[in-house]
Amino acid sequence: MHLADSLLLLVAGLLALSHGQLHSEHRDQGHGHHPHREAPGTGEGSPSLKISAGNTVFALHFYHLMVSQTPWSNIFFSPLSISAAYAMLSLGAGSHSRTQILEGLGFNLTEVSEPDIHQGFQNLLHTLHLPEDGLEIQMGNALFLSPEVPLCPRFLNDSESFYESKLLRTNFKDPAGTAQLINNHVKEETRGKIVDLVRGLSPDTTMVLVNYIYFKALWEKPFSPSMTIPQDFYVDEVTTVKVPMMMQGPQHHWYLHDRHLPCTVLRMDYKGNATALFILPNRGKMDEVEEVLTPEMLSRWRNLLQNRYFYKKIKLYIPKFTISGSYELDQILPKLGIRDLFSQGADLSGITEQLNLQVSKSFHKAILEVDEVGTQASAATGSFVTFLSRDNQQALWFNRPFLVVVFSTNTQSILFLGKVVNPTKP
Incomplete structure (x- = not known):
C-alpha cells in the first residue's frame, strides 16, 4: 500500500496588549503582491460578514471541546487563525474532503457557498491589514514545499489571491534546517513571541503549511x-x-x-x-x-x-499576566468532523497531483499577554x-x-x- 506523503499544518496565534508603541511600518511587509489596496467594504453586505456566523460557531465548538477535555485549565486559542488555515487547505481538497473541512469549520453550505467563504476570508484579511492607529493585526499563511514538488497552478493562484499565502521552497531532507527556517519565519511574523513552533520534523514530510496571527492593541482607557x-x-x-x-x-x-x-x-x-x-x-x-x-x-x-x-x-x-495554549489539531479536529485529512482517505489532489498527501501533524499555539497599556496576544x-x-x-x-x-x-x-x-x- 502506498503510504501518503506527509503534510504538516501549523497554526500560530498571538494576542498582545503591551507597553511599547505600535510599529505600523511592519504592517505591509510581506504583502507586496497587493501594492494598492483600497479599503474593503465593511458594511452590512461586506463579504467578511457572510462568514462571521460560521467562524463564531467553530470558535465555540472548539472551546467547548477543550473545556470537556481540560475543564480546570487555562484555555487560549485563535479560532480565526485555525479557520483560515483549513479553509485555505480546502482549496486543494477533493469534494468529500472539502465538504468535511468546511462543515467542520462551522459553515452551513446550504446558506453560504464555497466561493462566498473564500471571498469572505479574502475580504477579512484585507480589512484586518488596513493601517489603524493603536492597533496592529498581522495574519497570513506560508507554504513550505520541497523543490521537486509541483503545485497545481489553481491552488497556488487561489491560495495567494484569497489567503495571501507565501510559497517558500525548502529541503526537507535536512529536517533540522527546515524546522529552523519555519520557526524563524513564525518568530519574525509574530514579533519574536512564538518560538520553536515545530521540532523533530520527519524526513518524509514534503509540505508544511503555517498560519499565524499577531495582534497588538492599546486600551482606549489604559491602566497606570x-x-x-x-x-x-x-x-x-x-x-x-x-x-x-x-x-x-x-x-x-x-x-x-x-x-x-x-x-x-x-x-x-x-x-x-x-x-x-x-x-x-x-x-x-x-x-x-x-x-x-x-x-x-x-x-x-x-x-x-x-x-x-x-x-x-x-x-x-x-x-497583569501571560498565558498560552498549545493544541494538537490532528487529535482535536476529527472530533469536530474533520476526519479524512488525517487519514489515508485524504484527498488533497488539488494541491499536487504527483503525491498522495495527507496531514500528518497539525499544531496550534497561541500566546496572550495583558498589561496596563494594552494586549499582545489574547487573554x-x-x-x-x-x-x-x-x-x-x-x-x-x-x-x-x-x-x-x-x-x-x-x-x-x-x-x-x-x-x-x-x-x-x-
Whole structure:
C-alpha cells in the first residue's frame, strides 16, 4: 500500500496588549503582491460578514471541546487563525474532503457557498491589514514545499489571491534546517513571541503549511503601572495565588450584571476596530455560564453593551499576566468532523497531483499577554463583583477564573477566545 506523503499544518496565534508603541511600518511587509489596496467594504453586505456566523460557531465548538477535555485549565486559542488555515487547505481538497473541512469549520453550505467563504476570508484579511492607529493585526499563511514538488497552478493562484499565502521552497531532507527556517519565519511574523513552533520534523514530510496571527492593541482607557500591586487570585476553593493586579480608579465602562445568568460582562475597547468581552461568572458558576456560551448569547451581550444604560462608573481590578495554549489539531479536529485529512482517505489532489498527501501533524499555539497599556496576544480573566464599603465605589474584581473574547468589530469575527483559570501558569 502506498503510504501518503506527509503534510504538516501549523497554526500560530498571538494576542498582545503591551507597553511599547505600535510599529505600523511592519504592517505591509510581506504583502507586496497587493501594492494598492483600497479599503474593503465593511458594511452590512461586506463579504467578511457572510462568514462571521460560521467562524463564531467553530470558535465555540472548539472551546467547548477543550473545556470537556481540560475543564480546570487555562484555555487560549485563535479560532480565526485555525479557520483560515483549513479553509485555505480546502482549496486543494477533493469534494468529500472539502465538504468535511468546511462543515467542520462551522459553515452551513446550504446558506453560504464555497466561493462566498473564500471571498469572505479574502475580504477579512484585507480589512484586518488596513493601517489603524493603536492597533496592529498581522495574519497570513506560508507554504513550505520541497523543490521537486509541483503545485497545481489553481491552488497556488487561489491560495495567494484569497489567503495571501507565501510559497517558500525548502529541503526537507535536512529536517533540522527546515524546522529552523519555519520557526524563524513564525518568530519574525509574530514579533519574536512564538518560538520553536515545530521540532523533530520527519524526513518524509514534503509540505508544511503555517498560519499565524499577531495582534497588538492599546486600551482606549489604559491602566497606570504605578497602581499595579500584588493581590490574591482565587483559582479554586483551596488554591490562591499572588498576581500583579492592575487597578483603574472610577471611570465609565460598559458592563452589565446579567439578570438571567450568574455572571457579569465587561466590554473593554481597544483603539481601532477591536474590542474584548470579559465574562465573569459568580462564585462556583463557571460551568453554568459555559453551558450557555453560544453565538446567540455572545450576540445578546454585545447588543446590550451598546445601550448607554450600561455605561457606568466603576473601579476595575484586572490581573497583569501571560498565558498560552498549545493544541494538537490532528487529535482535536476529527472530533469536530474533520476526519479524512488525517487519514489515508485524504484527498488533497488539488494541491499536487504527483503525491498522495495527507496531514500528518497539525499544531496550534497561541500566546496572550495583558498589561496596563494594552494586549499582545489574547487573554481571559475570570472574576466576581464586590462592593468596597469604605468608599461606596462599585468595583469589579477579576480575581478568580473568567473568560475573554476578543473581536474584530468591523468584520464581526472572534480573533481570540480563552479562559483564565490560573494567571500564574504561562
